[in-house]
């Protein structure tokens with residue numbers, strides 16, 4: 151069968167089929183997730199936290215991202231591979247183009263994801279013009295944790311919601327092929343999903359998005375501290391990792407994940 155692309159994901163949105171995404175950092179999990187029918191493998195810079203043991207994603211370098219993207223790419227056959235541009239990799243449009251080239255040429259990514267709003271519109275245009283599919287990322291942007299003062303829900307007051315709504319449309323207009331919304335109120339995420347023509351993937355953003363993403367380790371109940379309020383331990387009640395992944399895929403497809411008690415705002 152033909153591997154998935156941003157075009158197939160857009161067609162899924164049109165048909166009302168929910169898109170299943172998970173983070174993935176190595177070839178063994180890429181093989182397992184791909185076989186379980188996960189549509190998108192996101193090589194997230196969350197690897198800085200769940201693999202490297204850092205408290206933030208800030209220490210992650212483009213070298214780390216290229217390495218893990220290449221590992222994931224070797225393990226998949228059908229799934230779309232999205233790779234994160236790490237901290238300051240988009241400080242200028244030129245740097246973003248160079249770093250996207252590395253993720254695609256050395257890593258084998260099909261899409262690159264970048265965190266940020268209005269300031270990145272030129273970069274998104276540049277990448278798109280050069281044939282690089284872009285996934286935007288709004289709401290909670292973990293690379294900005296030191297500016298934000300912590301990992302907090304975003305877009306909870308009128309002005310902040312308005313900025314996210316506006317940036318989402320601007321990202322689509324600039325050429326973004328997808329959008330991740332992290333930790334925003336469900337009503338806002340649902341409204342943006344209905345407004346945009348590109349697929350909107352939520353995490354901590356309620357069940358009204360076009361698809362869902364979780365950090366693989368959260369799904370498997372592997373968190374050192376307490377799990378995020380919006381995640382679910384899918385290994386509970388299942389006797390293998392494969393069964394847990396299958397349960398996640400089914401729950402996203404049917405819209406039963408996230409449930410109301412996994413939707414904080």
Ligand code: KIV
Nearest residue numbers: 173194195196330353
């Ligand atoms: O790095 C990551 O895992 C992410 C997702 C949580 C969207 O960016």
Ligand code: NA
Nearest residue numbers: 194195196234
């Ligand atoms: Na990320």
